[in-house]
Amino acid sequence: AQSVTQPDIHITVSEGASLELRCNYSYGATPYLFWYVQSPGQGLQLLLKYFSGDTLVQGIKGFEAEFKRSQSSFNLRKPSVHWSDAAEYFCAVVPWGQNFVFGPGTRLSVLP
Amino acid sequence: EAQVTQNPRYLITVTGKKLTVTCSQNMNHEYMSWYRQDPGLGLRQIYYSMNVEVTDKGDVPEGYKVSRKEKRNFPLILESPSPNQTSLYFCASSCQGSYEQYFGPGTRLTVT
Numbered sequence: 610a611q612s613v614t615q616p617d618i619h620i621t622v623s624e625g626a627s628l629e630l631r632c633n634y635s636y637g638a639t640p641y642l643f644w645y646v647q648s649p650g651q652g653l654q655l656l657l658k659y660f661s662g663d664t665l666v667q668g669i670k671g672f673e674a675e676f677k678r679s680q681s682s683f684n685l686r687k688p689s690v691h692w693s694d695a696a697e698y699f700c701a702v703v704p705w706g707q708n709f710v711f712g713p714g715t716r717l718s719v720l721p
Numbered sequence: 722e723a724q725v726t727q728n729p730r731y732l733i734t735v736t737g738k739k740l741t742v743t744c745s746q747n748m749n750h751e752y753m754s755w756y757r758q759d760p761g762l763g764l765r766q767i768y769y770s771m772n773v774e775v776t777d778k779g780d781v782p783e784g785y786k787v788s789r790k791e792k793r794n795f796p797l798i799l800e801s802p803s804p805n806q807t808s809l810y811f812c813a814s815s816c817q818g819s820y821e822q823y824f825g826p827g828t829r830l831t832v833t
Contacts (some may be wrong), residue, residue, distance in 0.1 A: 613763075618761070641820055643820070650826075650829055651826060651827075652824035653764075653811065654828045655821055655822070697762065707770060708754070708766055708779060709764075709822070711756075712763050
């Protein structure tokens with residue numbers, strides 16, 4: 610079945626540590642790819658997107674993501690996490706001719 | 722300030738009592754959409770609208786109605802709410818074809 614998966618429901622990292630959040634999709638053709646962040650009590654904010662071209666994309670707040678076609682993945686990374694990064698992160702895709710499909714989300718906790 | 726607004730932010734109601742959640746955007750966006758967010762399921766699309774008087778079903782439209790009489794407004798109507806519609810609802814908008822959705826702050830609905 611076509612879907613977007615985020616294997617980690619909850620991740621805890623220490624402040625200053627590196628972060629990688631995983632996202633995998635199962636669609637025949639490469640969809641448009643997105644990462645959104647939802648801070649507590651807030652709406653979703655776009656971190657970055659990939660449509661085509663360079664497979665390493667830079668976003669806001671120091672985040673980056675790498676598209677790997679062979680693995681159908683679009684993992685989000687940050688080299689050094691700040692306490693303010695604690696939030697829920699959603700991977701989303703737009704398959705060809707369809708609307709947004711969101712993953713289930715990964716909740717990030719940051720230890721001081 | 723560019724924004725998407727939703728009202729009310731919180732609503733507790735009883736089964737069967739019709740309600741409307743309003744959504745308004747000030748960015749002259751053509752595309753608007755409603756999502757519901759449930760734990761472990763991410764965001765699921767309820768309805769979307771490509772422009773005035775053009776609406777279509779998303780993935781979970783049952784029990785909901787929408788209308789798009791003006792470009793800036795996209796209300797969500799629950800004619801006869803049921804407890805399984807208890808959820809967090811988000812409205813979003815974007816320029817046609819940009820896929821960069823701007824989200825409202827959310828409406829937490831409880832149906833008893």
